[in-house]
Amino acid sequence: xxxTMSSPAxxxxxxxxxxxxxSPYITECPYCGHRLRRRAPDxxxxxxxxxxxRPRRLHLPRFGRSxxxxxxxxxxxSRARGVHSATSxxxxxxxxxxIALVALGCAGWILLRGGYVGIEKLMIVGPLxxxxxxxxxxxxxYLNGLYAFVTLLAVAIFGWLLERRRGxxxxxxxxxxxxxxxxxxxxxxxxxxxxxxxNGAALGLLAAWAAxxxxxxxxxxxxxxxxxxxxxxxxxxxALPYARPEASWLAGVTGxxxxxAFGYGMHLLDTTPTQE
Numbered sequence: 309x310x311x312t313m314s315s316p317a318x319x320x321x322x323x324x325x326x327x328x329x330x331s332p333y334i335t336e337c338p339y340c341g342h343r344l345r346r347r348a349p350d351x352x353x354x355x356x357x358x359x360x361x362r363p364r365r366l367h368l369p370r371f372g373r374s375x376x377x378x379x380x381x382x383x384x385x386s387r388a389r390g391v392h393s394a395t396s397x398x399x400x401x402x403x404x405x406x407i408a409l410v411a412l413g414c415a416g417w418i419l420l421r422g423g424y425v426g427i428e429k430l431m432i433v434g435p436l437x438x439x440x441x442x443x444x445x446x447x448x449x450y451l452n453g454l455y456a457f458v459t460l461l462a463v464a465i466f467g468w469l470l471e472r473r474r475g476x477x478x479x480x481x482x483x484x485x486x487x488x489x490x491x492x493x494x495x496x497x498x499x500x501x502x503x504x505x506x507n508g509a510a511l512g513l514l515a516a517w518a519a520x521x522x523x524x525x526x527x528x529x530x531x532x533x534x535x536x537x538x539x540x541x542x543x544x545x546x547a548l549p550y551a552r553p554e555a556s557w558l559a560g561v562t563g564x565x566x567x568x569a570f571g572y573g574m575h576l577l578d579t580t581p582t583q584e
Contacts, residue, residue: 405476406467409483410460413506416448417456427451431554432503436495443495447487447506455505455552462510462541470517474574479513486512486566490559497558504554508563511545514538515564519571520578 320329323337330337419425427433430449432442450456463483471479483506490508495501518538524531542564549557 401472403468403471403476403479405479406464406471409467409479409506410464412448413450413456413460413463416445417450417453420449420451421453427504432491432495432501434500443488443491444484446491446503447483447509449504451504451554452552455507455548455555458544458548459506459510459555462545463506463513465541466510466513466517470513473517478516478570478574482512482516482567482570483509485570486516486563487559489566490556490562493562494556494558501556502554503556503559505552507545507548507555508559508561511542511560511564512567512570514542514545515567516571516574519568520575523572523575 319332321332322328323330323339325337326339328337328339330339416430420427420430427449430442430445432446436442450459467479467483470482487506487509490512491503494503518533518535521531521533521535521538525535546557546560546564549555549560
């Protein structure tokens, strides 16, 4: 690093061990103790010295660091634990997976309400009898408009948030995995199961997104999400089966558990320290 501070990228350096932003005038990272250089560089003189004491930072504590770490890119600081984060905030990316899931749910409601498709073709009504594809199709089948609105709104909100953080593949995996597992558990428990809609998948997306915040809240660390709002939406989804019999409460609870497992597992991968 030269004698003059000519660009914002020279106001700090990034530790290769933990990814934290640190001063360019220290020899060891204060977060992980990694050796940055053998000796401290010479202090700049003149106007650059004042600028060097005020490094500019972009703080994105929840969504991790920018995926582009080249020179000239301002990176967000990592967590205080000094761990590697594989997540990045996809601000400009469109949530195509979430849009597709909501559109399929709307199409399923139109097909059933318009009488274009019989309920036995999409929904789980009674034993599966080998029709395993209904574990997936039933997540897009709605008989009631209010049930469809509440569920698809939750899918849109938390699917979008999770897709910004993790990408479309994770959203599809959580939605289909939580929804299908919940429907399978309900079909196995009840002799004459009735499963319709994506309340289990919506709770899976909600739980997967909220899992990192729940972990941080339990540890007493800073978190950015609104857990009270998340709890209110979760309570509404869990209460839906009491208003609509085709919404299985067992599928919803199972979907929430699957979503928590997804979110917790991905959080463990993010907080695993990396080795040089």
